Amino acid sequence: MSAAAEPIPAFLDNKTVDFPDGTCYVLLDPLTNYRSCHDGTPSESRMVFACKSAANDEEYIMKVKVQLPAEGQPPVEGPSSTTAAELVALEKFRDAKLTCAPHLVSFKKVPQGSEFPFPGGFVTYTVMTKMPGSSLFGTYWNMPGGEREAIVKGALDALRSIYALGIEPVDRGMRNVIWDPTTKHCSIIDFELWNEVSETFKDDTQEMQRWGLVRRPPPKDWFMEWAYQYR
Known part of the structure; x- marks a missing residue:
């Protein structure tokens, strides 16, 4: 930021x-x-x-x-x-x-x-x-493909650790993903909104799409987008 x-x-x-x-x-x-x-x-x-x-x-x-x-x-x-x-x-x-x-x-x-x-x-x-690194907002899609793959792996690992504590972040966005390119360390921030859960996400690709780290097809209508984001 x-x-x-x-x-x-x-x-x-x-x-x-x-x-x-x-x-x-x-x-x-x-x-x-x-x-x-x-x-x-x-x-x-x-x-x-x-x-x-x-x-x-x-x-x-x-x-x-x-x-x-x-x-x-x-x-x-x-x-x-x-x-x-x-x-x-x-x-x-x-x-x-x-x-x-x-x-x-x-x-x-x-x-x-x-x-x-x-x-x-x-x-x-x-x-x-203070988590090491900087927000991915505005920079992620300009990064080399190999670095984006490393970020996706790091984000998935971080989110699994967070879900394991019963916390599902609600405010999914690149601004809340912090990446340190030197140490290849990924962090998640901003937990003003979260849901209590008993298990982790089941679909890695879908979870990364929600965070904007993996591209997805455009929704057919606004209701599908709402359902996708807030299920």
Whole structure:
């Protein structure tokens, strides 16, 4: 992901974030713009940063989410439904010592102050491990065929490990597949939306098609596409 084109909102422009466990992280470049989220409840916006530990300069990812005003919606303590789901997944990956998905490092929720858009609503800060490499979005289909084959193999291995923990990612997209060409390591990120499952996928090709890593024939109509994506 590239640095954000939009400036950091003034209420997030605090360069250091302290956590209840005594750790402190310094914000580096934003990896996304500050924008509204549409998947979880209550309404919120988020911004994702690279950050580093103030103790040892090790780099991590910090996801900041801010509850937004909405008609008939009171301030709440949080977290949102998508943050709660991601915390469960990140803890599972950490406990299983998974190398193909991020681990939870630190988390805190605090009420918004008067400088925020919805005083009394929540702000959540989630720090997770930074996976090596970069997103495949915008680059994958320009790669040599041999490298794409290696990525498909790595993605399948990563997903089998994730499914083995009972987690099926919902937000399938190249932007959430991280590839390190030096080590040939593939990771999957973004677990705000996932389904609990008891078994892995049965068709490798179909699964890779859902992630956009293998081409597939165009659907005959919109219903077939909907059924394919969300079954």
